[in-house]
Amino acid sequence: MDALSQQQLNQFREHAAAYVEFNEAEWIICIQHLALLKLKKKEHFVVPGQVCKTIGFVLSGSVRYYHLIDGKDITNYFSFENDYVSSYKSFLTGEPCISYIQALEPTTILTVSKKNWDAMLNNPMLAYKIERFGRLLAEYYLICYEDRVTSFITQTPEERYLKLLESGKDIIRRMPQHYIANFLGITPVSLSRIKRRILV
Amino acid sequence: MDALSQQQLNQFREHAAAYVEFNEAEWIICIQHLALLKLKKKEHFVVPGQVCKTIGFVLSGSVRYYHLIDGKDITNYFSFENDYVSSYKSFLTGEPCISYIQALEPTTILTVSKKNWDAMLNNPMLAYKIERFGRLLAEYYLICYEDRVTSFITQTPEERYLKLLESGKDIIRRMPQHYIANFLGITPVSLSRIKRRILV
DNA sequence: CCAATTTCTTATCTTAAGATAACGTTTTCA
DNA sequence: TGAAAACGTTATCTTAAGATAAGAAATTGG
Numbered sequence: 001m002d003a004l005s006q007q008q009l010n011q012f013r014e015h016a017a018a019y020v021e022f023n024e025a026e027w028i029i030c031i032q033h034l035a036l037l038k039l040k041k042k043e044h045f046v047v048p049g050q051v052c053k054t055i056g057f058v059l060s061g062s063v064r065y066y067h068l069i070d071g072k073d074i075t076n077y078f079s080f081e082n083d084y085v086s087s088y089k090s091f092l093t094g095e096p097c098i099s100y101i102q103a104l105e106p107t108t109i110l111t112v113s114k115k116n117w118d119a120m121l122n123n124p125m126l127a128y129k130i131e132r133f134g135r136l137l138a139e140y141y142l143i144c145y146e147d148r149v150t151s152f153i154t155q156t157p158e159e160r161y162l163k164l165l166e167s168g169k170d171i172i173r174r175m176p177q178h179y180i181a182n183f184l185g186i187t188p189v190s191l192s193r194i195k196r197r198i199l200v
Numbered sequence: 201m202d203a204l205s206q207q208q209l210n211q212f213r214e215h216a217a218a219y220v221e222f223n224e225a226e227w228i229i230c231i232q233h234l235a236l237l238k239l240k241k242k243e244h245f246v247v248p249g250q251v252c253k254t255i256g257f258v259l260s261g262s263v264r265y266y267h268l269i270d271g272k273d274i275t276n277y278f279s280f281e282n283d284y285v286s287s288y289k290s291f292l293t294g295e296p297c298i299s300y301i302q303a304l305e306p307t308t309i310l311t312v313s314k315k316n317w318d319a320m321l322n323n324p325m326l327a328y329k330i331e332r333f334g335r336l337l338a339e340y341y342l343i344c345y346e347d348r349v350t351s352f353i354t355q356t357p358e359e360r361y362l363k364l365l366e367s368g369k370d371i372i373r374r375m376p377q378h379y380i381a382n383f384l385g386i387t388p389v390s391l392s393r394i395k396r397r398i399l400v
Numbered sequence: 401c402c403a404a405t406t407t408c409t410t411a412t413c414t415t416a417a418g419a420t421a422a423c424g425t426t427t428t429c430a
Numbered sequence: 431t432g433a434a435a436a437c438g439t440t441a442t443c444t445t446a447a448g449a450t451a452a453g454a455a456a457t458t459g460g
Binding site: 069074077088092093098099127128131132134135141143149153154182183185 | 267269289292299327328338339341342349382383385
């Protein structure tokens, strides 16, 4: 486990500032709870059966969430630089994960272990701001997932793909098509057909 | 806007205790920020275009979240007694809602307006516990939505229905089938066929 | 209590997605 | 750099979902 550079800490601090700003005293305590995780391409952040013991902030690189169902690899989600990464359910509840999270390229992640997360929540110097940070973070992802559920309920695969073309530039640009297909809830073959239908 | 009875306040307090317990001093301030909303059957908690200005706790009754897409009514979600109800995205961001939330029967809801919610977050007596309450609430629904997205990605409609039979007793028992169908991401006709397939 | 509405099923037809395999292209990495 | 793996498209066949309509059963509400 390497040490975090000043630049990496600043990158996180700047993005966290969207939720909560730490003063110097708080920040000094805070950074004692952070660690750096480097993943090589294809290394896993977590695998099914394990409890996800950390929550991470992607400093660089990208990860993919996926399931293996009857031997088939099904992509569920992506996180890029400046996104957070965790199997939230497992991290929050302590239940084992059901999905894989894998680095798609060399990836550096700032991590907080569950132990340190709880320590910060119990540290009077930090508790209030960490509660707030946690609330805003959970609310952000709640909204993401709410939107995604709505898209499954109200849109066709073709409509979901068209929407992704508009608002999912990172995913479209950086992810292979068969991952995107799963993310949209369809097979790669089906996405290929949709693309052709759209051209006509 | 009627007053909340002691019993209604206790009902909420007991359920909120799963997230945070208020002492008497805090509780006295807290209840000044709560209100009671009674909805008749088919009345709306919020409609598209409106900003959702309250978050609610269902004391009794039930509500349905739905969209009108090309004139078609598509059910997205349900809340029953002791669930929370809100168009979270709209409540949290101040953007207009995109869905309807409608009472399915006479329904009583304990509500907190956005103004009062923010007031509690800014009240030093309450801020910490409200932040915590908000975090745990958002985390709870985040996990619900995460599971639901995963079910769309990894399961067939038939598998989703079988799972709901196991773990969605309230929905199965109390909701008409065409609402359940939409909730599963399919049409009512399709759900009817699935039910027959399962019997054979 | 009865007419109106809602709900569910069934049937038919259409459309699109899943499964599988083949093939050419691109990428990977040893 | 060259063999292997990964990727995207296309074709075929199968399966299931969507659209629509009709009719029976259940529920509702005046």
